[in-house]
Amino acid sequence: xxxxxAGQDAPQLAEQVRRTAADMQRGARRPSxxxxxxxxxxxxxxxxxxxxxxxxxxxxxxxxxxxxxxxDIPRRPGxxxxxxxxxxxxxxxxxxxxxxxxxxxxNLINGxxxxxxxxELLLRRRETAELRARLxxxxxxxx
Numbered sequence: 001x002x003x004x005x006a007g008q009d010a011p012q013l014a015e016q017v018r019r020t021a022a023d024m025q026r027g028a029r030r031p032s033x034x035x036x037x038x039x040x041x042x043x044x045x046x047x048x049x050x051x052x053x054x055x056x057x058x059x060x061x062x063x064x065x066x067x068x069x070x071x072d073i074p075r076r077p078g079x080x081x082x083x084x085x086x087x088x089x090x091x092x093x094x095x096x097x098x099x100x101x102x103x104x105x106x107n108l109i110n111g112x113x114x115x116x117x118x119x120e121l122l123l124r125r126r127e128t129a130e131l132r133a134r135l136x137x138x139x140x141x142x143x
Contacts, residue, residue: 023072038058038059038062038063039059040059042055042059043055043056043059053121057114057117057118057121060114060117061114064107064110064111064113064114065107065110065111066103066106066107066110067103068096068099068100068103073085073088073089073092
């Protein structure tokens with residue numbers, strides 16, 4: 001396989017594609033990179049407190065769940081490392097159902113906390129809008 005970038009061969013990119021394809025065929029999953037839209041650095045672009053809180057809640061909605069997806073277990077070199085890896089795989093398969101039960105409950109709690117924060121923010125916005133309307137009405141009466 002040859003990969004060209006801007007008319008020039010890129011052998012290191014081709015090798016990376018080969019390794020990724022081999023990993024995918026083996027079924028190994030690697031943690032995926034977090035996109036910029038839902039990364040923590042997206043909070044830095046907030047212009048004011050309201051924008052920060054809005055962005056924070058949006059990120060919280062994306063990331064409030066815990067998962068138990070399969071993952072690639074790293075191994076040490078040599079036969080001892082191979083046996084240790086096999087033992088870890090076996091233990092993960094045996095105990096995964098327990099993890100899934102705990103994760104299910106934790107996801108419920110995380111979702112409820114996220115909804116509570118959203119409700120609190122909505123309530124505060126509503127109260128602030130009502131207070132501003134009352135203040136504007138009082139200022140009209142004074143003038």
